[in-house]
Amino acid sequence: METLNYDIFALINAPAAPSQYVLVGAQFAAKWLIYLTGLWMVIMWIRSGRAMRTALLDSAFAAALGLGLSQVISYFYYHPRPFEIKLGNQFLYHATESSFPSDHGVIMFSITLALLMSRVSRPWGSGLMLVSLVIVWSRVYLGVHFPLDMAGAFVVALFSVLIITGLPGILDKFIYSPLLKIYDAILNIARIPHTISPRS
Numbered sequence: 001m002e003t004l005n006y007d008i009f010a011l012i013n014a015p016a017a018p019s020q021y022v023l024v025g026a027q028f029a030a031k032w033l034i035y036l037t038g039l040w041m042v043i044m045w046i047r048s049g050r051a052m053r054t055a056l057l058d059s060a061f062a063a064a065l066g067l068g069l070s071q072v073i074s075y076f077y078y079h080p081r082p083f084e085i086k087l088g089n090q091f092l093y094h095a096t097e098s099s100f101p102s103d104h105g106v107i108m109f110s111i112t113l114a115l116l117m118s119r120v121s122r123p124w125g126s127g128l129m130l131v132s133l134v135i136v137w138s139r140v141y142l143g144v145h146f147p148l149d150m151a152g153a154f155v156v157a158l159f160s161v162l163i164i165t166g167l168p169g170i171l172d173k174f175i176y177s178p179l180l181k182i183y184d185a186i187l188n189i190a191r192i193p194h195t196i197s198p199r200s
Contacts, residue, residue: 066160088145105153
């Protein structure tokens with residue numbers, strides 16, 4: 001498995017003298033697309049109704065659970081990054097810490113898969129899956145992750161999403177509904193028009 005992991009990494013990882021256009025694009029994707037995804041989620045929360053907000057809450061909770069699981073796995077299982085074992089070419093700074101699973105991959109796949117689980121958010125989830133794949137490609141291309149780190153991230157994310165979406169009644173009753181009521185109350189107190197942010 002590790003040999004296959006190294007072989008696939010060698011196919012994806014950037015050459016010693018990569019195209020500057022591809023390099024800049026990969027660095028932008030690796031560093032900033034995850035933040036733009038977060039900004040998109042905030043905008044969608046403001047502009048959408050209850051169904052989409054529920055899907056966004058599923059995404060956020062799944063990402064949080066997945067990230068927590070990722071930290072536990074990294075604590076008990078240390079896998080060196082490519083640059084630690086002098087493998088491939090590195091074009092993005094990263095601290096020396098366990099590479100498996102990828103936190104970026106876990107967060108993006110959790111958000112994407114959770115959105116795909118809801119009919120109202122499925123089109124957005126499909127689009128974000130492409131964004132997720134670009135991010136995970138870029139981090140392997142730039143030499144800070146192995147392909148297996150991303151495969152592991154997908155499995156962790158899928159597990160987290162299944163847990164979160166498998167508890168809809170509990171989460172809606174004790175967390176989602178109270179949060180949405182508080183949000184609506186804040187909008188009403190601030191007299192934010194429904195045309196700007198619909199009520200849940």
